[in-house]
Amino acid sequence: MEEKKIDRRVRRTKRLLLNALIQLMSGKKINKITVKELTDLADVNRATFYLYYRDIYDMVDQVETEMLSEFTVAYKKYSSSASTYEEMMPFITYVFEFVKNNSEMCKILLGPDGNYSFIQKFREAINNSQPLLLDTSSKIKLNYYKPFIISGCIGVIQKWLENGMDSSPDEMAKLIIDF
Numbered sequence: 620m621e622e623k624k625i626d627r628r629v630r631r632t633k634r635l636l637l638n639a640l641i642q643l644m645s646g647k648k649i650n651k652i653t654v655k656e657l658t659d660l661a662d663v664n665r666a667t668f669y670l671y672y673r674d675i676y677d678m679v680d681q682v683e684t685e686m687l688s689e690f691t692v693a694y695k696k697y698s699s700s701a702s703t704y705e706e707m708m709p710f711i712t713y714v715f716e717f718v719k720n721n722s723e724m725c726k727i728l729l730g731p732d733g734n735y736s737f738i739q740k741f742r743e744a745i746n747n748s749q750p751l752l753l754d755t756s757s758k759i760k761l762n763y764y765k766p767f768i769i770s771g772c773i774g775v776i777q778k779w780l781e782n783g784m785d786s787s788p789d790e791m792a793k794l795i796i797d798f
Contacts, residue, residue: 637682652675708796711792712789714776714792746765
């Protein structure tokens, strides 16, 4: 019983820190954010911050890792039996729903002043999880086609965020499928 209380408090503290980080990163670059500034905004003790993270960069890295892990789990759930792009629709819809539900952090990580390393990790996650629905008879073609498709998908997500997510996740998934 006591363990659940601790887990709930840890989740609450991490959520407070994440919300403060998002608020700060929406106005300034990560290298200008201090732990003191973050913890003051989150109303969390600095020592508590250091229980979970080494520094601001470690916190961002952990957030990125968690987001990419959720992406990978969802891919395995939705696309294990997909053999056509239409069968990938639930997964692609999930990606847009995930971006929408995490829009503030995604805007920061994928935006104009975004985190290039996150974009690279995101590309790698898509590349590693993308089903081979492509013509794999030519390795040269596949070698260039996959990065093209992945960059296009990331570009569509970035544009969607830039436009204030003006279309639903379903509409965006259909747009991707119809390309």
